[in-house]
Amino acid sequence: MRAASWAASWYDGASYVTQCPVYPGDCTSHRWTVNEAPGTYMWHGHSGSDRGEGLAGMVVRSCFFLNDWWHTPGSVAGMPLNRPFDSARQTNKTGGWHWVNNPQALTMNGKGNWMDCNLNAGGNSTPPLTCNVTDYWVPPGASAVQPWMSAASLGCVHANVTVSAGKTYLFRIANAAQLAYQTICLEGHDVTLVAADSVPIEPIAASQLNASRPGCVNINSGQRYDVLLTADQPAGNYWISTHVQYRPGSPSGYAVLHYRGAADALPTTPPPQPQTVGPWGLPELAMIVMSSTLLAANATKFEGLEVAAQKVPAADLRLTFNITQPLMNQTRQIRWAINNVVGLRAPPCQALLDLLHADPNWLGKQSGTGGKVQVFLTTADGSNPPPIYPVAGTHLVPLKRGQVVELVLQNLPANSFNGDYRVPAGQNRTAMEQHPFHLHGHHFWVLGSGEGIYSPAGTNASTNASALNTLNPPRRDTATLPQAGWVVVRFVADNPGVWLFHCHLLWHEMMGHAAMFVTDIGAVPPPARKGRSKCSKTCVYNAAPWDVPTVQMEFGSSGFELPRAG
Template sequence: MTSMDCFEKQSIVVNSELTPTIEVTRGQVLEVTVFNELPTDWPQVTEGITVHWHGLDMRGAEFYDGVAYLHQCPITPGTNFTYRFTVDETPGTYWWHGHAGVERVDGFYGPLIIRPNGTEALAYDEERTLLVSDNFHGEANAMTFGLNRPFDATKQTNASGGWVWVDLPQSVLFNNRGMFADCGMGPYGNAKPIACKPAAQWVPPGRSEAQPWAAPTNKGCARYNLTVEAGKTYRLRVINTGSLAYQTLCFEGHNLTIVAADGYPTKPLVVSCLDINLGQRYDVLLKANQAPGNYWLTARPQFRPGSAAGYGVLRYSGANASALPASPAPQPDTLAPWTLAQLNQVRLSADLLGASANRSLAAHLGPNGLSPPGAAARVLLLNNTQPLLSSGQLRWALNNVATYKTPSCQPTLNQIKAQPQYLDQHARVSAEKYVNYDMLQTGNSSEPMVYMADSATPQAEPVAGQQFVTVGGGDVIDVIIQNMPANANGGDYRPGVGNNRTAMEQHPFHFHGHHFWVLGHGTGRWNASAAAGYNLLDPSFRDSYTVFKDGWIAIRFRADNPGLWNLHCHIDYHLFMGQKVYFLEEAGLISQPPPDFPACPATCTYNFAAWAPGTVKQMFGSSGYPARR
């Protein structure tokens, strides 16, 4: 049991530690043996766990990328598996996390720091790693069960139950510390400001006046304090490890200098606050150049009205460790997110550009360094919507396809390696095969519905299936991700009421197997004329980037990394609901799967199954998990 924010709950720990750090020197072989010792009644939407190495290209190690049923079968309870690969990435800040269900929301993640195998030019006195995470009191996989029940009220029954959103996080944590009683809680979508009144540096264990709701065994909680010494410069490795919230991070009275984004050095950029979305990492320099004392460290979620803010303390050595800052606590909804113009200022370091690029800084530099390659051989448009399927289920989709995990029970990459014509053989099989969305398990004989995102005849109506793009040959590929209204492209079949479902959300898209150049972004609809405004000189080079409401982004990558790579939204619940597409790259050069991979189960869980309340109770019982529904 943990009590990270003064609410006692079960979390996933590794070697009895929350979110442990892995450090490795570039060029070393990393071996990590994962033992799955989760209890057998832990609610899961897959049969086990996997580990993804977020931000690593995994060249030559494509089977170790760690997406369940895409690269490997999960590590089931009571078994273990060793990930083993050479780390050949730019030294910097990365992270590892679960990628089977949504188990990383329960703490199954941690920093991954790649050190240079020589000296580093960046000057600072000390460094810290700062994890920023939104925190839910329920067990994460249990919270997803309600997402699969009918959204359409006419298709809900007492047995099926109805669609239930996960709502807002109960708190925001810094390095697993926070206090959920700091803020009032508004209902989901609440447009009214909420009040936050942080009152203590720590809360003692057990039930007390400060936490009358607590169990006698509650371990209490402590506010995160970042302690610094006056006059020193600190490198902060900031990672947004949350599951829902885009965060604005501020250190009262102190500016930050951005020096790296998603592992790659950037032009130094001074900001008053740092905007960081899910999956992103920024390395920033903080100078302890103010009068010694206590200052607020705050994280304020954006685009989620009613969300609580998170409060830590930037404490100068010698300041009163029991005292909070004397200034009023900054409130949620009082600070706007970065504009597109501000975001455009995060650009590649000049040391990585051109033929004279410093080759000790980055892996896989071409003859022109990290300058983006010339015109794209292909341009792929991915329209992002939130359709209502004929089953009454609400999904997230790209080009009208909501991509599920399983069927079948074998990893897709294995099947493609064994059957080079796999995608052709299974393309657009009869949709009738999976109209039964109550189905929970499938056998190995089940076949997927395969859709091709770049097909000459795009999918006209929303469907559930597996969506692929085939690329390779070192081709330069442009991908346009276009945010569209929820009901666009025939996405809501209900007369009248469906026409009103026009909302859009921001989405942090992450690309496995690649960093990409962010050539441009804008509001409204993308068209080909936007290419005239692309930044081809020194764009951001990222693996995770935000598509804003009513907006688009244009990214470019070179298809030269054999494997099967997932492009997906990093909001866990959007990913679970289908917001992803798979890029099959250099299929003929994919290596052989490791012989010691976890064994695949005879039957496997279909994550788009309805997960009706009766089914959940039958599989997992009804005790121990507050969010079980």
């Protein structure tokens, strides 16, 4: 499980990073002190496709908990992502690599609808939503429609959120989606954002962010917003709709904001359609800034709880993470890479934190060596240049406690750094996508974001660096790297431990979109509980520097990070 994790580095929950996963038949229990910055946190499984299959929720209820849904288990839907391309180096839909495609439904608080059946109930004559079954991955031998919708199983439920007229509510919105950057819209009601990723922000109405879409909040996977909503409209029923950005053809999700005393019915207005709801742009995102209360001189408490220093300190070191989507010569797998390294969680079957705690010099011994899983370091001093060809390995970034790290995330075309093995088609493949990057164990300041290539200070007269906001930037733990763009974040490495930094799109993470910051392991206090559980000796990883036959053998039919039979 991954939950709020300060000073709990042994139990952060990322499997094989800080601990072994909870194997089938095992159990674990957690007890923790609620002593962190007030705000909204979620918990979710952090092994394989746990999160996508329902092992997720919020620490506090009273929420809009958003997710996306596939009607096949994540281990099945995601398995083709591991398969190598065929010998012609092209996608092969019969047994080879295959993308999971768009989600099949969006859910809110665990409920959702499949296609249009619910919307046409109650006399609603709105045309069906534009969704196309052929866009979706269908298990071999299964009907494209069954069992997801039939006369006997409509698969249609929706969440009802009941409010009383005249009252103001605090709603906590969280997006746990595997893939979907979502916009949630509250029909007829503006909302005021008051916190982002558990950090209090200067209150701002959704209508101030985008006047044409009042009541709409954009939220990427992993992010949270607290919003205030006043039930100030005529008593009735109003649509709560969720829409997927950047992935056209995805279904939308629908729920109902219901006024107490009104008829129990669907809204009479047409349900909002996805094409009418666009995403916030970079200028809007930059308007979501820290609360001025937090920025006040000597502010150390917020609502009675300690808060970390909120002033943005100068950077001690600068790192650049170049983000690409290589098709690897090594394994013929398509992956996501950071500095040309496709990230594995850890050496097989051992939690990296255990390993490092037992031998603080382990890191220095591993750099550049071989083995079943190779270790790659990114450092600020240039002594560890990225590999020339994309490789899979454990990607670590050693930090000293207290260092202020400025990190540039730069989106680059897929064929950068010898990243496109596919010839001749796709030789100039330039695919790029947006990525919500999430850092465990810390918050960071989001100093700036833009299109194109980031230009650091000193390179030309009008650098992007000179425009970074270090006065009152957004502060959060999940930031969007825009497609074909960059984002600069800064954080204080004040939490000893091994901290996963990963794209919060589950399928991307499975395809290697992760690295780990390693901070001052010697300062990690001993685990609260003696007798750390041992990992299974027979776990399986979703990428490795193996040859093609090995990958085919390992992933022809097996699961992610699961103990194998025998």
